[in-house]
Amino acid sequence: MKALPVIVAMGGINAAGRTSFNQGFRRVVLDALGQQQRQETLLGLAALMNLVSKQEEQLVDGDGNTITLDNVESQLGEQILSGTLIRRIEATHFDVDATHWQQKLTGHSEQAITFTTRARQLPSPVPSNWQITELDKGQVEVRINGEFTFKHDSFRDNPIKAAGQLPTGFDPSVLYNSRYQPRGLQATIFAASDAIHSSGLDWQKVMSAVAPDQIGTYSASVAGQVNSEGLGGLFRSRLQGDRVSTKQLALGLNTMSTDFINAYVTGSVGTTFTTSGACATFLYNLRAAVNDITAGRTRVAIVASSECAIEPEIIEGFGNMGALANDDNLKKLDNTDEVDYRRTSRPFGDNCGFTIGEGAQVTILMDDALALELGAQIRGSVPEVFVNADGYKKSITAPGPGNYITMAKSVALAQAMVGDESLTQRSFVLAHGSSTPQNRVTESAIYDRIASAYGIEQWPIVAPKAYVGHTIAPASGDQLAFALGVFDTNIMPGITTIDKVADDVHDDRLHISLTHRHCEAQDVAFINSKGFGGNNATAPVLSPELTKKMLAKRHGEQEMSEHHKRLQSTLDQQQIYWQQAQQGEFNIIYRFGEGLIDEADIHFDQQQMRIPGFTNSVKLNIENPFADMK
Numbered sequence: 001m002k003a004l005p006v007i008v009a010m011g012g013i014n015a016a017g018r019t020s021f022n023q024g025f026r027r028v029v030l031d032a033l034g035q036q037q038r039q040e041t042l043l044g045l046a047a048l049m050n051l052v053s054k055q056e057e058q059l060v061d062g063d064g065n066t067i068t069l070d071n072v073e074s075q076l077g078e079q080i081l082s083g084t085l086i087r088r089i090e091a092t093h094f095d096v097d098a099t100h101w102q103q104k105l106t107g108h109s110e111q112a113i114t115f116t117t118r119a120r121q122l123p124s125p126v127p128s129n130w131q132i133t134e135l136d137k138g139q140v141e142v143r144i145n146g147e148f149t150f151k152h153d154s155f156r157d158n159p160i161k162a163a164g165q166l167p168t169g170f171d172p173s174v175l176y177n178s179r180y181q182p183r184g185l186q187a188t189i190f191a192a193s194d195a196i197h198s199s200g201l202d203w204q205k206v207m208s209a210v211a212p213d214q215i216g217t218y219s220a221s222v223a224g225q226v227n228s229e230g231l232g233g234l235f236r237s238r239l240q241g242d243r244v245s246t247k248q249l250a251l252g253l254n255t256m257s258t259d260f261i262n263a264y265v266t267g268s269v270g271t272t273f274t275t276s277g278a279c280a281t282f283l284y285n286l287r288a289a290v291n292d293i294t295a296g297r298t299r300v301a302i303v304a305s306s307e308c309a310i311e312p313e314i315i316e317g318f319g320n321m322g323a324l325a326n327d328d329n330l331k332k333l334d335n336t337d338e339v340d341y342r343r344t345s346r347p348f349g350d351n352c353g354f355t356i357g358e359g360a361q362v363t364i365l366m367d368d369a370l371a372l373e374l375g376a377q378i379r380g381s382v383p384e385v386f387v388n389a390d391g392y393k394k395s396i397t398a399p400g401p402g403n404y405i406t407m408a409k410s411v412a413l414a415q416a417m418v419g420d421e422s423l424t425q426r427s428f429v430l431a432h433g434s435s436t437p438q439n440r441v442t443e444s445a446i447y448d449r450i451a452s453a454y455g456i457e458q459w460p461i462v463a464p465k466a467y468v469g470h471t472i473a474p475a476s477g478d479q480l481a482f483a484l485g486v487f488d489t490n491i492m493p494g495i496t497t498i499d500k501v502a503d504d505v506h507d508d509r510l511h512i513s514l515t516h517r518h519c520e521a522q523d524v525a526f527i528n529s530k531g532f533g534g535n536n537a538t539a540p541v542l543s544p545e546l547t548k549k550m551l552a553k554r555h556g557e558q559e560m561s562e563h564h565k566r567l568q569s570t571l572d573q574q575q576i577y578w579q580q581a582q583q584g585e586f587n588i589i590y591r592f593g594e595g596l597i598d599e600a601d602i603h604f605d606q607q608q609m610r611i612p613g614f615t616n617s618v619k620l621n622i623e624n625p626f627a628d629m630k
């Protein structure tokens with residue numbers, strides 16, 4: 001019997017806010033929410049954005065006014081809305097009007113140029129046309145004749161000025177002792193804590209329920225940590241006259257989000273896994289987890305991805321290849337001199353490139369039996385993740401045919417599992433929807449042709465990148481968070497950043513709505529992702545209700561009702577965290593140097609290995625899987 005990978009929690013952070021309790025999703029569909037949910041969403045965001053603080057059991061704003069559900073919208077609504085989703089890049093990242101670089105200046109002087117400096121600042125070797133005269137106190141006089149080259153600080157008007165930044169005022173670095181850590185890792189720590197707390201499960205109990213090697217962490221970044229604390233600083237340091245620190249290399253690696261979760265959040269000694277597949281990276285890691293769970297190797301999987309790469313170099317790289325929406329092209333599209341920085345990402349509309357975002361997403365999965373045993377909340381299930389390449393390519397960045405295979409196989413599997421009616425009436429697509437002209441044509445063609453082949457008439461297409469931008473590694477995590485939001489609220493987000501669907505989009509059988517709308521309960525979501533190089537991935541995600549029906553078939557009504565009883569305390573714990581998070585108390589889990597394993601205390605024989613701090617042992621009585629060949 002194959003174990004079913006069940007989603008029991010999801011946490012994270014992106015431009016829309018916190019992932020837990022669908023906060024980010026609700027921010028996006030705010031207009032479609034009822035009054036109470038809208039107010040709760042705004043209050044939670046105000047706390048996240050440090051617009052309110054707790055004073056004597058009350059929330060107050062910067063001026064000391066008490067902020068409650070009733071007045072949060074009138075007092076802070078505008079600030080919250082303008083500080084979330086895609087917007088003009090804020091100075092905390094870099095100055096888009098004066099982006100720093102080094103201008104190279106080559107000159108020739110007929111007369112000698114003379115200046116004094118400290119001897120230890122002289123380049124080595126000293127250029128042959130520099131004459132050096134030693135002065136006292138470590139000073140020297142330099143005399144240059146003829147050719148010289150200088151690199152000087154210079155500033156340029158950046159053609160790309162928008163990004164899906166974490167909410168204004170939210171700073172993961174101040175939530176725990178995050179010194180010298182790149183922003184992507186700080187966001188990972190926040191996201192993992194958010195996922196664990198919002199699960200409502202006692203993490204120690206989860207760890208004690210399985211063998212130490214049955215827990216797996218699967219996570220990655222694509223570019224690695226490119227901020228100055230990571231690879232960005234590592235590569236820039238010497239060129240800018242600075243030195244490389246002891247931390248930049250290690251903290252810069254693209255495996256580090258996985259490593260930080262193991263080392264500082266869960267303390268896991270189980271499977272540790274990192275794979276990257278360009279913009280499909282989250283799904284690649286999810287696939288590894290799903291494969292391990294269905295094979296029985298892993299019982300608890302933490303699947304994550306993070307990327308905080310709103311850096312001038314990354315933007316210039318994507319920008320110069322023509323992949324990002326820039327000011328000139330947006331002005332041309334809108335026939336205006338003013339760029340609307342809230343509407344730079346326009347999936348399936350008339351667009352001119354994507355908008356970069358930042359974020360971290362973490363989901364926790366368990367096998368079906370364990371999810372029931374622990375009274376976990378069943379938030380959906382992922383039976384399979386399909387990954388296919390494009391075959392021979394010309395342009396390495398262009399989309400390709402592999403995505404036909406991943407989408408078609410996902411739809412075929414869903415049809416086999418849930419039947420035609422669910423598939424044709426109650427399934428929807430979380431599109432990659434990058435907002436490039438090539439993407440809108442090619443991705444819509446895939447959906448339209450598959451809809452036609454499977455008799456789907458009006459397939460809802462949702463495109464999260466319209467709101468949070470393209471977060472690269474965690475992008476398909478953003479899509480999964482949206483899927484869970486749709487399952488929980490029965491609200492289908494529209495694409496409100498476009499005026500109309502572009503003429504070249506193939507949408508005969510698609511429903512690309514320009515507004516958010518209420519919908520009937522959905523059964524299946526398809527998370528689709530494609531990346532440079534031919535990295536295509538699609539995951540069918542089954543709804544919580546459908547998953548519970550399947551679990552009841554396998555485990556029986558009795559076990560389901562036992563689970564229901566156990567679930568109550570899980571929901572109570574979730575509520576406690578929700579209340580805390582609503583007030584900006586995130587209880588970040590960061591166990592630096594805590595619970596270290598003394599290797600001398602590891603005991604084992606031929607049957608099992610006992611690791612200090614773990615209830616269960618690692619089994620060593622491994623059977624020969626190739627016995628037939630012995």
Ligand SMILES: CC(=O)SCCNC(=O)CCNC(=O)[C@H](O)C(C)(C)COP(=O)(O)OP(=O)(O)OC[C@H]1O[C@@H](n2cnc3c(N)ncnc32)[C@H](O)[C@@H]1OP(=O)(O)O
Pocket residue numbers: 279321322323354394395396397398399432434435436437438439470530531532
């Ligand atoms: C970011 C994502 O989400 S990707 C997944 C979704 N897909 C999309 O949204 C589509 C994204 N891709 C695109 O829109 C386009 O491929 C663009 C705009 C990025 C680039 O378009 P083009 O310029 O037509 O593509 P192309 O890749 O051929 O050219 C870019 C450069 O790379 C070079 N290049 C491409 N492949 C190779 C290769 N194998 N070896 C060497 N150079 C290569 C090209 O020669 C060209 O160089 P040049 O500018 O010096 O002539």
